[in-house]
Amino acid sequence: MASNHEQVVNLAEWYNAGEAAARLTANSGKEIKVSYVRTLARYKKVRTLNLSDRVHLYSRADIDNYVVEERGEKSGRAKRQQAVSKNRPTKAVA
Numbered sequence: 001m002a003s004n005h006e007q008v009v010n011l012a013e014w015y016n017a018g019e020a021a022a023r024l025t026a027n028s029g030k031e032i033k034v035s036y037v038r039t040l041a042r043y044k045k046v047r048t049l050n051l052s053d054r055v056h057l058y059s060r061a062d063i064d065n066y067v068v069e070e071r072g073e074k075s076g077r078a079k080r081q082q083a084v085s086k087n088r089p090t091k092a093v094a
Contacts, residue, residue, distance in 0.1 A: 009049065013059070014049055014060055017058065020034075021033060024063060024068055027068070028068040036068070038056075046059055046062035046066065047059035
């Protein structure tokens with residue numbers, strides 16, 4: 001019987017660092033290294049499960065939906081969106 005402090009983990013819901021890097025590579029169309037997966041976890045872009053000080057797992061759902069873009073693409077897209085919304089006329093309230 002499991003004690004109150006033990007958790008049951010469904011390993012099908014988690015990637016190890018190598019698997020996560022391979023999936024991000026497939027999603028993004030360019031090579032993604034294991035160190036980048038760790039960086040995403042450090043910045044809380046993907047959920048992690050720490051099994052020990054040296055063993056971490058990465059959420060399959062988060063990794064499967066993440067696409068790594070070229071540097072500056074996301075911020076450039078955000079700036080373009082802001083510019084479009086500023087240029088749109090607002091409805092006049094009578």
